[in-house]
Amino acid sequence: MKILYLALAFLFLSLSAHASDTPAETPTDDATAHEAPATEDLRNPLLTMSGVYIGYRFQYFDYQEPSPNVHQYGPLHGLVVGVDGLLPRTDFFYKIEAEYLTGVLIYDGFYQSGGALEANTEDHTASLRLHFGFIDYLSSNTSLQIYSGLMYRYLYDYVQASGGYRREISQITLPLGITRRQALQNWAYGLTAEIDILASGAVKSHMSDVGPTYSDIENKQSRGYGVKLGADFDLPFRKMVFMIQPTFQYWLMDDSDIATNSHGSFLEPYNISKMYNLSLILKF
Secondary structure (H helix, E strand, O other): OHHHHHHHHHHHHHHHHHHHHOOOOOOOOOOOOOOOOOOHHHOOHHHHOOEEEEEEEEEEEEEEEOOOOEEEEEEEEEEEEEEEEEOOOOOEEEEEEEEEEEEEEEEEEEOOOOOEEEEEEEEEEEEEEEEEEEEEEEEOOEEEEEEEEEEEEEEEEEEOOOOOOEEEEEEEEEEEEEEEEEEOOOOEEEEEEEEEEEEEEEEEEEHHHOOOOOOOEEEEEOOEEEEEEEEEEEEEEOOEEEEEEEEEEEEEEOOOOEEEEOOEEEEOOOEEEEEEEEEEEEEO
């Protein structure tokens, strides 16, 4: 919960800063303590560097089920591609981003019988983000971007051990975020806080991989949330922009519903995931 409180604090401070930057009424004195919001012609173009982008993303993935104590961790690598821009003659913006990561993780847990198990796992993750929001220009070099949208997440996990089986997780989440961007002389940076609410989720366990007497099951997820905290540093380079993006993601999922097969009843337990990301991106 501390991560959620931290994200909410960032959202509150950003909005409070926006309120303090906006004068209650139009000043009549030439000496004013506030820099008036910039007109379109005076806005620093570094605040709205739109385009198509592609890059490399590294992620350190850390998954835990506190009860029983199951831990899965390790590095993932992959690609991120996307496009963003402003709607014509408006301050509304959009962003579409796709991500694919893959790697081998370490699983430290238990067999269903209770025996300890440590094995490698084959993992693939993919996501598609659709964002739509509004840019409020606090000055010619500062902006506040507020957005919402939709995100689809897919995770594939296969424990490579005797008795291991494949799991596929599909989730739809609703993000709400805010980014405060600052343009400097020849580069810009931004700070982002985002909260994601789980709209729906499903976990398909291919238990038939264990043996012919097992049947596959599917558990539904209905409660969970995520938090994303990040920064981006944008460096113009000729007609491109080089972007460095460190981010931290936190996901908490509550117990799923219960599914049954001939071997008993099963649920996807309460779990916590932490993802530490570093992205190196070129925007055209």
